[in-house]
Amino acid sequence: MLPLAGDPQDKKSDVLRDKRGLRMLSDRPLNAETPVTLLDDDFTPNDRFFVRNNGRVPRRALGQELKGWSLTIDGEVEKELQLTLPAIQDFETVERALVIECGGNGRAGYVPQAKGNQWTLGAVGCAKFKGVRLRDVLQRAGLKKTATYIGYYGEDVHLSGDTTKSPISRGVPIAKAMDEHTLLAWEMNGVPLPAQHGFPLRLICPGWPGSTSGKWLRRIWVRDRVHDGTKMTGQAYRLPKRPVTPGTKVAPDDMAFIEEMPVKSIITFPGSGVEHRKDQPLALRGHAWSGSGDVRAMHVSIDFGQTWIAADLKPPVNRYAWQRWTAAVRFPTAGSYEVWARATDTTGKQQPMVVPGWNPKGYCNNAMQRISIQVV
Amino acid sequence: MRVVLFMLMLVACACADPPRQTDAAPPRRAEPAKQPAKEPARELTTETLPGLRPGPGREHVIGNCCGCHSGAIIASNRLTRDAWNEVIDTMQKKHGMHALRGRVRRAILDYLEAVQRPDDPGLRLGKASPWATPLYRPNPFWK
Numbered sequence: 001m002l003p004l005a006g007d008p009q010d011k012k013s014d015v016l017r018d019k020r021g022l023r024m025l026s027d028r029p030l031n032a033e034t035p036v037t038l039l040d041d042d043f044t045p046n047d048r049f050f051v052r053n054n055g056r057v058p059r060r061a062l063g064q065e066l067k068g069w070s071l072t073i074d075g076e077v078e079k080e081l082q083l084t085l086p087a088i089q090d091f092e093t094v095e096r097a098l099v100i101e102c103g104g105n106g107r108a109g110y111v112p113q114a115k116g117n118q119w120t121l122g123a124v125g126c127a128k129f130k131g132v133r134l135r136d137v138l139q140r141a142g143l144k145k146t147a148t149y150i151g152y153y154g155e156d157v158h159l160s161g162d163t164t165k166s167p168i169s170r171g172v173p174i175a176k177a178m179d180e181h182t183l184l185a186w187e188m189n190g191v192p193l194p195a196q197h198g199f200p201l202r203l204i205c206p207g208w209p210g211s212t213s214g215k216w217l218r219r220i221w222v223r224d225r226v227h228d229g230t231k232m233t234g235q236a237y238r239l240p241k242r243p244v245t246p247g248t249k250v251a252p253d254d255m256a257f258i259e260e261m262p263v264k265s266i267i268t269f270p271g272s273g274v275e276h277r278k279d280q281p282l283a284l285r286g287h288a289w290s291g292s293g294d295v296r297a298m299h300v301s302i303d304f305g306q307t308w309i310a311a312d313l314k315p316p317v318n319r320y321a322w323q324r325w326t327a328a329v330r331f332p333t334a335g336s337y338e339v340w341a342r343a344t345d346t347t348g349k350q351q352p353m354v355v356p357g358w359n360p361k362g363y364c365n366n367a368m369q370r371i372s373i374q375v376v
Numbered sequence: 377m378r379v380v381l382f383m384l385m386l387v388a389c390a391c392a393d394p395p396r397q398t399d400a401a402p403p404r405r406a407e408p409a410k411q412p413a414k415e416p417a418r419e420l421t422t423e424t425l426p427g428l429r430p431g432p433g434r435e436h437v438i439g440n441c442c443g444c445h446s447g448a449i450i451a452s453n454r455l456t457r458d459a460w461n462e463v464i465d466t467m468q469k470k471h472g473m474h475a476l477r478g479r480v481r482r483a484i485l486d487y488l489e490a491v492q493r494p495d496d497p498g499l500r501l502g503k504a505s506p507w508a509t510p511l512y513r514p515n516p517f518w519k
Contacts, residue, residue, distance in 0.1 A: 023424075024424060024448075025425075025448065025452060026445070026446055026449045112494050113453065113454045113455065113494055116453070117452070118453070234466075
């Protein structure tokens with residue numbers, strides 16, 4: 001039950017040498033988000049990428065040791081596969097910049113408080129990943145007609161040390177698994193996956209909650225029914241089917257899985273609270289993304305949403321990457337202002353001005369970001 | 377026995393980090409910075425994690441809960457007594473937590489009800505992550 005002596009995860013100081021400036025929410029398990037001003041890069045470097053762990057990082061990952069590792073594909077398949085990393089790398093390689101966002105990003109905004117890690121804005125990042133399509137691997141195994149869902153299993157260890165328990169074992173419907181953008185990735189920003197990010201192989205289901213993108217993979221189980229692994233049951237990653245008043249108890253049967261994450265954006269420059277001279281325009285920038293993989297428009301407001309200024313929004317480098325936006329605003333007078341940033345997705349849905357409908361686990365808060373500017 | 381006591385001490389130390397900021401600290405927005413707000417590029421350490429607040433029954437939480445996960449997740453959640461009770465149920469049903477004697481569970485719930493009760497998160501958030509203010513306002517329709 002107690003942590004093993006000498007485990008590098010349990011050192012009191014300097015918990016992570018390879019992360020800079022993140023705000024840690026928990027050390028056991030390790031959860032840390034990125035301040036938005038540190039998400040300013042076009043692509044999030046490894047040492048700025050947020051960490052969301054459910055259990056203990058496997059020793060293999062800490063030691064970057066590949067020996068003895070393989071990925072099993074089994075279940076509703078014609079032929080069970082057991083693939084080493086070189087065998088996986090034999091499939092057609094793709095490189096994609098992909099957003100991974102925690103389903104609970106923004107949870108801290110819900111009132112009354114929702115259970116779980118109190119992420120604010122920084123449980124999101126967009127890095128360059130290299131891998132293969134899960135689809136190609138599943139086609140090699142041959143899906144039976146009964147194939148309905150996948151469930152992943154990883155090498156991470158349950159916090160209690162009980163090896164019969166998974167810290168997390170989620171999955172997605174077979175259609176999402178077979179989508180051409182769903183990847184098995186081994187490289188992040190040009191280097192093998194860091195220990196915290198799933199060495200040696202992780203799943204990436206773009207646009208869906210980060211918990212569907214399993215780390216430290218050992219097995220993909222193709223199932224004939226909805227996967228029921230850890231964090232697939234109860235209220236986990238579900239939203240109420242009908243809107244509820246804040247604080248309502250909702251039965252799991254009245255809830256449905258989150259699939260595509262809603263449209264969202266962040267202001268990465270300037271930081272909130274800066275002073276700005278009135279005679280110059282203020283240059284703003286940030287990123288926008290959505291679970292459907294494309295953002296149509298970006299606007300900012302300096303008058304609490306009364307009027308909106310269109311930002312310049314770049315297309316994504318590939319689908320499911322985030323999109324850079326820039327804007328320049330002029331202030332009519334000196335004084336204390338707020339700048340609001342609002343993204344619109346390709347169906348016309350905008351980010352809400354306030355925290356959206358309360359849900360028991362505090363998922364999918366995609367309210368607009370607001371920063372304060374002191375104009376002098 | 378000595379080994380057990382030593383291990384308990386280690387666990388107690390892991391959960392006993394003092395809170396970084398107190399409720400007496402003034403809101404950051406009252407004094408806007410002259411320089412552009414810049415995040416210090418600190419190394420991650422456990423010193424900045426919220427620790428379990430003082431209160432009767434705290435030692436029961438440390439002894440029964442912090443064997444697996446740190447106190448930070450407890451200190452960052454503010455729930456009703458009923459909701460905390462459900463959390464303990466979930467720990468026992470899904471995550472292998474041991475059974476609790478009635479008076480121990482009551483002591484844990486008394487502690488959590490006293491120091492981890494619902495409050496206004498808008499006031500607290502600015503201290504925990506100043507770069508996220510003025511993002512969140514309390515929901516005015518919360519009854």
